[in-house]
Amino acid sequence: MLKKLALFLSALLLLSACSQGDYAKLKISATTWVGYSPLFYAKEKGWLDGLNIKLLHVVSLSENMYLFQVGNADAYVGTQYEYSLLSETDPTLMPVMMFDRSYGGDIIMSNVSLEELRFTTEPIDAYLEMDSINNTLLADFLSHYGLQDKKLNYINQDQANLSGLKAKALSRPSLLITYTPYNIQLAKQGFKEIASTKDGLGLLVVDALFTREATLHQHRQQFEGLKQLVDDATEVLQRDPHEFYETVKPYMLGLSYEEFLRSLDDIIWINKQISTDLRIRMQQADFPIRGLI
DSSP states (O other): OHHHHHHHHHHHHHHHTOOGGGSOOEEEEEESOGGGHHHHHHHHTTTTGGGTEEEEEESOHHHHHHHHHTTSOSEEEEEHHHHHHHHTTOTTEEEEEEEEEESSOEEEEESSOHHHHHHOOSOEEEEEOSSSHHHHHHHHHHHHTTOTTSOEEEEEOOHHHHTTOOGGGOOSOEEEEEETTHHHHHHHTTOEEEEETTTBOOOOOEEEEEEEHHHHHHTHHHHHHHHHHHHHHHHHHHHOHHHHHHHHGGGTTTOOHHHHHHHHTTEEEOSSOOOHHHHHHHHHTTOOOTTOO
């Protein structure tokens, strides 16, 4: 009870110390991913209003990057792989704050078994978002299981369309590259998980908020305030998961409370602390961690 009161007072003090008029509007684009749910919680609680932050909710990783590229979003959430794509043409791009590490949340699903994939002579249909972590995850999977010589038919689809597929309706062996919480619906539609960042793949996937250096300087106080609100929301999740779930439920693609809890097992929160081993792996992946809020 005391912790809950302290969190409430912390958020209240932060919001009462400023008003929308104190800040220029800061637009942040986010996709549906359980690791970003603290952002949705903060939005639904009205915590973002005092910081004049507008959260844009999109279903496509590509749309998420596009909004940022054309200036319709000032910052976006994503993995280090989307960051590596954009930073090639925008060297001032940088991570501002960390959210989580995928620990089973990035997934390869199929309508056939791994053995059937190994022995098939048919082309394999691969459904994924091409300009995203999906592509890297697929390449790692193919290499890890010796499938790189198979003929693949790449089908570019965002997760909203991909999640409408049904296993029995597909006539050829197929791979679906997806992530939590979309995998839960796909499992109901007959697809089986055959690999993930927890089992079978050692790929490092971390999620962060990214922006340009100039935008960070311009909106520094808002980003710092947002960091505190995300930390507060994550504490609510750990202390009262049911209340948190009820608040973010509209963003969770119809997941039940039990399914939502299971999806949390697919990530490791790193918003407050990054282990030494993880820091080393991030540096090896050329992910800049200096200057994180």
